[in-house]
Amino acid sequence: MADTGGLGTSVASDCEVMIACTTLKSEIEHVMQTKGVQRRVVWLEHQLHNVPTQLTAALQEALDEVRDADRVLLGYGNCGNAIQGLVAGDYELIVPRIDDCISIMLGSQHYRERYGRENRAFYLTDGWVGEGHTITSEYEDAIRDYGEEEADDVMQMMYAHYETMTYLDTGLYDIKALMADTRKLCEVIEVRQVVEPALFGYVEALVCGPWPDNLFVHVSPHGCVPADPFNQPGSVREG
Structure with a gap:
């Protein structure tokens, strides 16, 4: 279900891991290459979206398997509420403050x-x-x-x-x-x-940081992804 291939460990930090949907793989890898950022990425299959409960379960399993990380970056939007209630491990969890991958690509x-x-x-x-x-x-x-x-x-x-x-x-x-x-x-x-x-601003912000609060939800170690922040979605578009 999960592909732990990727570009190795982050240049900026050895303690950051990304978990992302394969629909954003080309865009994320493009940003990593152009910005000179390398980090380990766990890819989850797009078809998990077809059954939200399966997506939630797969994401939680991937989160539970993360070891020795200070920060996990989630390459997903809210995705039909599938990420709400996910529990972080011994790390900070950072989630785009937006509804889905389409909005991420439109900024x-x-x-x-x-x-x-x-x-x-x-x-x-x-x-x-x-x-x-x-x-x-x-x-x-x-x-x-x-x-x-x-x-x-x-x-x-x-x-x-x-x-x-x-x-x-x-x-x-x-x-x-x-x-x-x-x-x-x-x-x-x-x-x-x-x-x-399409716009790469949101993907760039996810890959490179520094993950401002207006664009990302920050979940403390062992905390749960809340619902409220998604009522005020982020935007990298001007105006």
């Missing part, structure tokens, strides 16, 4: 919510398509189970609320290729293809 939960309302957006990146159960795998499964015509009807019904397929452009993957690969699906569910630039 602001309020911006994502406003953009989502105005564009009725379904978000996609290369990392999310390549990880676990996604809209593309749903369509493939539906074709296999029901045939293409009925699968099209099912997908149209499931995604009738959306008007755009919004691709977050991180600059780390071939966005034109992804748009081409998903064009037929967009035609089926009758949404426009839109590109929105």
Whole structure:
């Protein structure tokens, strides 16, 4: 379930560990490389999001396995309340003060919510398509189970609320290729293809510190992740 591969021990501190979702792997590793930061990372599979209780259990297991660390950095948002109640070990736990990975990549939960309302957006990146159960795998499964015509009807019904397929452009993957690969699906569910630039500010703040209170929740050793801080989400966007 967990991959403890990564880039070794932090240059800044031998006592910092990161636990993160594989959907952010490219972005986190990019920031580590460009900023010259190295630390041990425990990667958890994206498909754990499909069952929040499984995500909570996997995160707690990963936290419980951390040894000899002064600080653990969590590469997750609130993720449907899956991180609330997690218990830190003999270390400080630092969590982004934001709802999910989409908001992390857009730099602001309020911006994502406003953009989502105005564009009725379904978000996609290369990392999310390549990880676990996604809209593309749903369509493939539906074709296999029901045939293409009925699968099209099912997908149209499931995604009738959306008007755009919004691709977050991180600059780390071939966005034109992804748009081409998903064009037929967009035609089926009758949404426009839109590109929105991603921001690395939140990922940089997580990887590099110093983890200000307006962007991160600080949990003391043996403390629990509370719910209240997520009512005031952080933002790295100006204005």
